Amino acid sequence: MATDQVPPIADEMPTVEPEAATAHVDDADVPADKGYRQPEVDVDALRAVLDGRYREVRDLVRANLAEHAQVLLDEEQMSTADFRERVKDVVVMMAATGQTGMGFPEEYGGGGDIGASIAAFETLAFGDLSVLVKVGVQFGLFGGAILQLGTKTHHDAYLADLVSGRTMGCFAMTESGHGSNVQALGTVATYDTASQEFVITTPDDVSRKDYIGNAATHAELAVVFAQLEVGEQRHGVHAFVVPIREDGRVLDGVRIEDCGPKMGLNGVDNGRLWFDGVRVPRTALLNQFAEVTPEGRYLSPIDNPNKRFFTMLGTLVQGRVCVGGAGINAAKVALTIATRYAERRRQFEAVSPDEEQVLLDYGMHQRRLLPLIARTYALHFAQEVVAAQLHDVFSGPGPTDEGADEHARRMLESRAAGTKALGTWHATRTIQECREACGGAGYLSENRFAALKADTDVFTTFEGDNHVLLQLVAKGLLTDYAGEFEDLDQLGMARFVAGIAVETVVERTAVHKLVQSVRDLLPGGDHWDQEAGLLDPNYQLAMLRFREEHMIGGVARRLKRGVDQGMDPGAVFSRVQDHVIAAARAHTERLVLEAFVQKAAALPDGDLKVALNLLCDLHALTTIEADRAWFMEHGRLSSARSKAISREVNALCRKIRPLAVDLVDAFGVPEEMLRSPELLGWPIGQDA
């Protein structure tokens, strides 16, 4: 499978060739810019760049979305019960087009292309998000668990029916008492040697399964995560296929409760599950990574229980990649509406006493929207990289197969976690800003903001709370995805890091090597930060790489000092936690910018490249600007240069402003998904 346009998974990104930098406008003092020629954007060509190798897949989803556009209205007008059925029907109809099964093997009716399945899912986020999440639950979580954790018996038994949507299932992991900390789940699966069955039990109310999508109404099967007990011995969390419903009737020993109305996503039937000694056959254990023999012997190719657990969980990483991509694409919908509105709506006389000024001609309005467009492009390309890496890893040998690349898997998990956190926070922030930028009109449900806000809100906490995910990223950085990785909880990480030299921690990071080469790439030697052009991508990258390396070192130093001083490692961790999160964020921001820079550099010369370079500059400089305090504190930004960056951001906004509508049109959000008749299609403003 060609993934030629994405960097290799090894975290060593080539720097930008000097010729690429020439496509950037000169770093002249604002507003000089002699010789600058405003580029024009070929919307279709830009959309082809964004859609990448999966343009056909994305267009199939766009067509399906347009066909079922009525569901956006149904969400407002139907009762919850009816809307749940409606969403289910849409999901099944979409499944029939092949759209939702692309990641499954062809022999079970799937498409055999993991990258395509992610592209399809992301694109689905242009539409109603209950449909998206229902698809995610059925094919991603439930289907993914059967595929990844099960073996041929399970595949033969379930895949064809779940791919078609004939059998609906749910993914029963989270409990009321345990969300992010999956290892501490309370549900128990005890092996009964006599009957060769597992007995599934919910020991107490905090161990009930909670917020489980598809559980309240539709699921017939559940993949249940439970502590496996064989003959008094616990082997950690494993997954079991448990029938919970037949012909709509809840099975004996299972209790199901509806989670009730939610902030959004009310087309998804979230529920709670209790198991009261429910018996399932020995073969119900999804036994890709562990097996219980009929006579009650526990076998696993992975000896270390923590490693086993993280290996199992790691196979489910696709969910995080999908949620991140969905967040980014939901942001595109909001930006498309707000930008087109800002190009039409006039308010207050500013330049002329006779005509009010178009919103997008206000400097503040440009500042509000254009950096968000730039960041959306950046995250889109970063998401493309992580999706391609996922495709490669999951198209290769399994984690316990010969030739498995464990390091690559850990790095993928880290990258997926970071991109998910940044992508979903970006969605929350962007949708909010766009709603406000449309004023009171944006508050009406017939525009998309109400649903977008309510539905995406949970993205920041599901598939892993964003802060917890960033801690996972930091753990990988600090331990270089070490073999000990799996055994390192927060206490362990603090102790581990405290046990090695700070220099060692830093030297083992990928970013360390990248920083080393800064002096060769930029003029000014040690003064590169003072002398390089603000619009030189090597400068921009150097800044983010320097920050990342320095932050990782800072975290290591602080952990070490605390532990050396005899403080409790947990207390040390708590104190350092904001630095841990900041380092992980800095790391992910660096990866995002690298993805954007490389994408722009790889384009042939021309207006499209000029336009993307403008956007890339805007993204890079607003990212640096947002943390300019840190750069000043750490001697990498003078106050004069810091102010110059803010001026340059404003200048870039003015250059990008004429392109704004083309840039959002290139996202290719189907018109039917925008709704907003009055914001977009209607002559509003003074001169109507």
Added chain:
Amino acid sequence: MATDQVPPIADEMPTVEPEAATAHVDDADVPADKGYRQPEVDVDALRAVLDGRYREVRDLVRANLAEHAQVLLDEEQMSTADFRERVKDVVVMMAATGQTGMGFPEEYGGGGDIGASIAAFETLAFGDLSVLVKVGVQFGLFGGAILQLGTKTHHDAYLADLVSGRTMGCFAMTESGHGSNVQALGTVATYDTASQEFVITTPDDVSRKDYIGNAATHAELAVVFAQLEVGEQRHGVHAFVVPIREDGRVLDGVRIEDCGPKMGLNGVDNGRLWFDGVRVPRTALLNQFAEVTPEGRYLSPIDNPNKRFFTMLGTLVQGRVCVGGAGINAAKVALTIATRYAERRRQFEAVSPDEEQVLLDYGMHQRRLLPLIARTYALHFAQEVVAAQLHDVFSGPGPTDEGADEHARRMLESRAAGTKALGTWHATRTIQECREACGGAGYLSENRFAALKADTDVFTTFEGDNHVLLQLVAKGLLTDYAGEFEDLDQLGMARFVAGIAVETVVERTAVHKLVQSVRDLLPGGDHWDQEAGLLDPNYQLAMLRFREEHMIGGVARRLKRGVDQGMDPGAVFSRVQDHVIAAARAHTERLVLEAFVQKAAALPDGDLKVALNLLCDLHALTTIEADRAWFMEHGRLSSARSKAISREVNALCRKIRPLAVDLVDAFGVPEEMLRSPELLGWPIGQDA
């Protein structure tokens, strides 16, 4: 009326007495703090400080909220039509307790106390916000317009019935084409001398009245804002009382459309209004500031049409004060839930391998919630100041009466605008952070976050878009609330400022005098910024005052330079707009901190004072920290000191952490308003 606890309206705040500063903990290097004794908070005493002089009023509202707590459930369970009726009924029941009429004269059944009416309204924001907004529409907007813009005839005709809720009305100002720019409204009221009537007409669809609360179902009367035309001559926007409905039937010539479902506030019936030559008698003009004689002569005590317009609008400032207060109080609900949850919920082993750690013991979680609590206190006290100023101004002579203090009115309007912007943005941000801090559980509607998020979202744009409001603040600062104020639109302001020396602009600001005295108050002379203690409130205030003065000067300089260079003033304004907004924000932040510092300083020595000083320090330092880049860029913060501030913020968080639950309990949100049975009342977490 005693308003003894608030600073005088003249913008000259006394600095803090040295003795007050001693209540602060030492600025020792973290974590030394020798001799620091952790204070204990008497929740009831702290609540008395927060409730201030209106404790009884607030307790009445609390009791009413608790009595009608069922409405929170009804919001989820009822159809929109039923819920609208339900909300109306609750509003009328509350009106019967006197709660909603406190600002009206006693002879019409009101309470004759404007300050009390604001306190009541703010407190109402603890509950369902459709009820709040319905109250705001009926008594604040509709009733307020009759009271402020009408004269005795109108008062006698309408007030008693509207105060009781017998007559429902709406406030028909906003149009589809014009929200913030009210002066450009399209609806026309033409005087017909022959019949001595006004003819109200909607000339085109963009001039339809839009988003009008109470219009879709309940209002019988509308206060309609329209361009007054008398004999071919236009006199600008005036308000008219127009009957639109009788016994539920829409009157001839009026067309009403429902705005349809909204993101939130669906208990309020927002609608659109068109007028097709609707005739109302000459006395329908609310004639406090302008009159049309029977024979068609236009008379007004205010000659300048702009000044007249802004004077009329200025009398409606109470709406902005109320929305700001409501935002701050809605944030309190979210913080109460999230903080109590964080004190109970355990997740991940951190300090002990046997027991998971309470969320609020994580450094990051403290960082997320505690500065928001501190800022809520700060905004609460700032709101108390603006409410008291409103009370004083509106209890005194009217704007055209003898002894009227026009300067005080302008300053009040500016302060109300700034506080509204900061208060409502704070609500949006706080509710979002609190939802995320409660994880997936926070997404269920049975907690308050869903409704809080959806309902408060529009606060940032109604009663004036926050950015537009901050421009109003900036205009006041740059022109020193000059007589020319009313004539200055964006172009005019740019020209006006360009016409005077930058020094003159700065010298005329109130903050200029405050900055002058910095050297006398702080050690170190010109090096005050290096040598004063971080926890010295005079240092903290000096920083915010310096920033404000410098930003105002910067805006003036930029406007001047642009205009001097021959650029179009509107284009100059657009370029400088982000600086304009930043200056206004800096100004309001300074006022907020002053209010908090003075409140804390006025308390008697004791634990409560120590606790409030900790919170005030946390608010001040997080405010400086958030803009530390600016302070470094402008030479008022070394990088070492900047880092010290971040360390101090963390140290303050650790000191405040044990007080956190008491601090939110002191808000006095009725238990019934918290709902969230599983987040708050239920044994969740490992050791349940």
